Amino acid sequence: MTVAAKICGLTDAAAVAAAVENGAAYVGFVFYGPSPRNISPEKAAALTASVPNSVQKVGLFVDPSDDLIRQVLAALPLDLIQLHGSEPPERVRDIKKTFGLPVMKAIKIDSAASIADASPYEGVADMLLFDAKEPKTMKNALPGGNGLTFDWTLLADAKIKSRWMLAGGLNAENIAEAVRISGAHIVDTSSGVEIEPGRKDPAAIKTFLMATQAIETQKQVET
Template structure:
């Protein structure tokens, strides 16, 4: 089984090169002001110019308005739009249809009850992404990239017809177990390959991708 990986929250050339060189299938760029990983469309255009066509470029948005999406897409050539906020199924469909790009919709998981959200978006989004739901007690929590994992067993027997991606606190050390338990075929990391929020560690990217390749082997 070939496991694909996405490295998200990239903000400098060295990190992009590390992701591409080590075999990432997807690279993610954040367009969300409060995030330490946020970049401008102009910055993203420079970074995506370094990405070969076989690696898919993903723009992450959180409840975006039309101006932000248009500003990004006018400047940056993206392959996917990722929605990581509270977008409704109707909004997901609208964005997908308006911009003629496939959409990844994030679903936050903290309990079995969270899985009820799958039915709302399954078949509406082109791909689902499962991330840990931030606890209400967590200060300065972001919509994603908090370094939190959830109970991967919750996904083991879930009914999901769309392709899906596993995120949430994934590192080189836990990725093999996460894949074994959840059955994920696509995995996504951001905080798990950083020196600190917003600053990627190329060596950690290399280690993560090596751990993913070892699962395949």
């Protein structure tokens, strides 16, 4: 099994370089003002100028207007639009049609029942991303990147027809177990490779990516 990895919430050149040089399949940039990882389209364009075409550039948006998406795309080409808000399937479909790009929709998980929230997006979104749902009691909670995990066994037997990505509190220490339990083939981390919110640690990025590659090697050896 090959495990691909996305490093999200990148804000500086050293972190982008660490992601690319150590084998990230996706690099993610946040275009959401309240997030400490928010970045301007112009800065994101500068950071992605040297990213090879083999690495997919992802823009994360939260209930965005068409104008915001248009502003970002005018500055840099994205390979994938990630929607991390409360966008209904109709909005996902509309964004795909308007901008001609694949869309990944985040689904917040806190129970077995919340897995069913993915169903209306299957056949609409090109990919799904399963993330931990922030508790109502959590202060200053963000739509994502809160460093929270969820019960990965909820995905183990779920009949998900779409391609999907696992997120939520993933780091080098727990990634092997998360993949083993959930069956994920693609994983996403942000807070798990940070010194503080919005400030990535290049060494932690390298360690995380090495850990995902070790899972791949182990699976290949076992087969």
